Amino acid sequence: MTYQVNQLVDVVTACMQASSHKLVPKIMYWHQRTYSFTRLGFYHPTSRGQRMIHVFDMADETHTFRLEFDAESLLWQLKYISDGEP
Amino acid sequence: MNPSSLFPYNPAQPQLMHIDLNSCFAMIEQQANPFLRHRPVAITNRLTPGATVIAASYEAKAKGIDVGTRANEAKLLEPSVVVLETDPPKYIYAHRVFSEIIGSYSNDVAMKSVDEGIINFSHSRQLHPQPLTEVAAQIKQRFKDTLGEYVTCNIGIAPNRFLAKLAAGLHKPDGLDVIAAHNLEATYRQLPLLKLPGINRRFKARLAAYGITNCLEFLAAPESLLRRQVFKSINGHLWFMRLRGWEVDDYPTAIRSIGKQYVLHQPTASTQQLEVILTKMCEMLGRRLRGKGLSAGGLWVGCYLKDHSSWATRQKFKTRLYSTQSLFGAARHLLAQRPAEAVVQTLSITSYALEPAKSLQVSLFEATEPAHSRLADIIDHVNDRYGEFCVMPASMANTQHLVPDKIPFGSTRYFHKSSLAA
Numbered sequence: 001m002t003y004q005v006n007q008l009v010d011v012v013t014a015c016m017q018a019s020s021h022k023l024v025p026k027i028m029y030w031h032q033r034t035y036s037f038t039r040l041g042f043y044h045p046t047s048r049g050q051r052m053i054h055v056f057d058m059a060d061e062t063h064t065f066r067l068e069f070d071a072e073s074l075l076w077q078l079k080y081i082s083d084g085e086p
Numbered sequence: 087m088n089p090s091s092l093f094p095y096n097p098a099q100p101q102l103m104h105i106d107l108n109s110c111f112a113m114i115e116q117q118a119n120p121f122l123r124h125r126p127v128a129i130t131n132r133l134t135p136g137a138t139v140i141a142a143s144y145e146a147k148a149k150g151i152d153v154g155t156r157a158n159e160a161k162l163l164e165p166s167v168v169v170l171e172t173d174p175p176k177y178i179y180a181h182r183v184f185s186e187i188i189g190s191y192s193n194d195v196a197m198k199s200v201d202e203g204i205i206n207f208s209h210s211r212q213l214h215p216q217p218l219t220e221v222a223a224q225i226k227q228r229f230k231d232t233l234g235e236y237v238t239c240n241i242g243i244a245p246n247r248f249l250a251k252l253a254a255g256l257h258k259p260d261g262l263d264v265i266a267a268h269n270l271e272a273t274y275r276q277l278p279l280l281k282l283p284g285i286n287r288r289f290k291a292r293l294a295a296y297g298i299t300n301c302l303e304f305l306a307a308p309e310s311l312l313r314r315q316v317f318k319s320i321n322g323h324l325w326f327m328r329l330r331g332w333e334v335d336d337y338p339t340a341i342r343s344i345g346k347q348y349v350l351h352q353p354t355a356s357t358q359q360l361e362v363i364l365t366k367m368c369e370m371l372g373r374r375l376r377g378k379g380l381s382a383g384g385l386w387v388g389c390y391l392k393d394h395s396s397w398a399t400r401q402k403f404k405t406r407l408y409s410t411q412s413l414f415g416a417a418r419h420l421l422a423q424r425p426a427e428a429v430v431q432t433l434s435i436t437s438y439a440l441e442p443a444k445s446l447q448v449s450l451f452e453a454t455e456p457a458h459s460r461l462a463d464i465i466d467h468v469n470d471r472y473g474e475f476c477v478m479p480a481s482m483a484n485t486q487h488l489v490p491d492k493i494p495f496g497s498t499r500y501f502h503k504s505s506l507a508a
Contacts, residue, residue: 020231042118042234044179049473055175057118064119084121086170
């Protein structure tokens with residue numbers, strides 16, 4: 001099941017210049033809870049007009065998360081959370 | 087008969103590499119969501135029971151679910167199948183990464199579709215002197231490093247495009263095969279005719295009518311038989327050469343038409359509702375046309391009706407169609423000719439007689455299209471900058487849910503420039 005969230009969240013990231021993914025979310029704080037991501041599923045950039053949005057499909061042991069980073073506002077938004085099933 | 091006695095096989099070293107991402111859309115969804123890996127996954131353009139599967143994971147294919155299966159049929163074949171709606175931005179990004187990777191090996195590359203590309207190493211061997219199988223292994227690893235560890239691709243290496251594509255399909259998934267003169271007959275010996283790219287059931291039946299029932303017999307067939315009797319055209323000669331590894335498929339293709347199709351959620355006979363949908367389709371069609379710098383001389387409008395019949399009409403116009411306004415005016419004029427009370431299930435529009443837009447000519451008697459054209463260009467510019475449909479005709483208000491932009495099936499030539507800009 002997928003739950004639409006669309007809320008701004010706090011995210012701790014890792015920046016790795018030698019990796020093919022330069023910036024990867026590691027920890028997310030949302031509703032007084034801490035979520036530690038165990039893997040990056042897929043990254044893709046997209047654009048809304050000339051605004052660059054970096055989209056990360058992340059996963060922990062039980063859930064998947066869609067996070068978007070707005071390169072203009074420098075804000076993270078949690079788009080949805082899912083138990084892995086559609 | 088010894089087929090090699092008829093005409094030599096191309097003895098050249100294989101220099102063409104065909105790369106094909108495995109079940110691209112399904113695999114990318116499995117990469118994005120680790121809980122879907124090693125499970126049957128089917129991708130459709132819409133989450134409705136009648137929607138057609140446009141990509142299936144290998145696990146789904148093993149259960150008989152393939153491109154063209156309807157979602158409800160897929161559920162019957164495999165109740166645990168996960169049906170997902172397409173997520174075009176992901177696939178467009180994968181396509182962009184694909185293009186960048188293969189473009190780094192040669193300046194002679196061609197993307198054949200979203201997930202298929204060809205590298206011609208003929209003029210770049212000095213840059214890559216190692217065996218092409220090593221280069222192929224490197225490309226496979228680069229896909230994994232960039233797109234994700236679950237992403238695999240088939241690679242075929244051969245002296246022409248046809249054999250390279252054939253080689254790429256020999257050992258799916260994650261295959262790597264080389265076809266050259268020395269193993270050409272051995273490769274054909276193990277394949278049924280339908281495995282050959284470009285041979286469908288209709289062609290198979292046509293070949294069978296002349297006693298050609300397998301690939302080796304096809305290879306052995308004289309050129310005159312193929313040209314004069316089987317294909318009755320130059321195609322017979324092309325197949326004769328193609329099968330022997332000679333290149334006959336390296337030619338540019340021009341865009342002859344650009345179209346848009348939409349399956350309505352609720353079939354309707356209402357002109358008002360259809361015109362709202364038509365406006366948005368014309369805007370999206372216009373964006374594609376203008377993105378390519380083209381204008382249309384004619385328009386085709388067709389409907390698939392609820393009673394399973396269809397209707398279509400076309401017309402060429404004196405003034406070129408370029409702006410959304412002119413396209414909509416022409417499309418509305420044609421749609422009005424549909425049978426009264428026709429309940430429309432699917433609406434299609436296609437522009438044809440395409441020419442570069444700069445040749446627009448001012449008409450003395452009809453609406454001043456160049457003025458509309460300039461306005462269309464300005465609106466496109468605003469939408470490029472601030473996002474799609476920031477500025478749109480008032481008649482398109484509240485149509486966000488209608489006619490979503492979907493991934494163009496097969497071809498990449500209609501990708502809008504803003505889709506690839508990120």
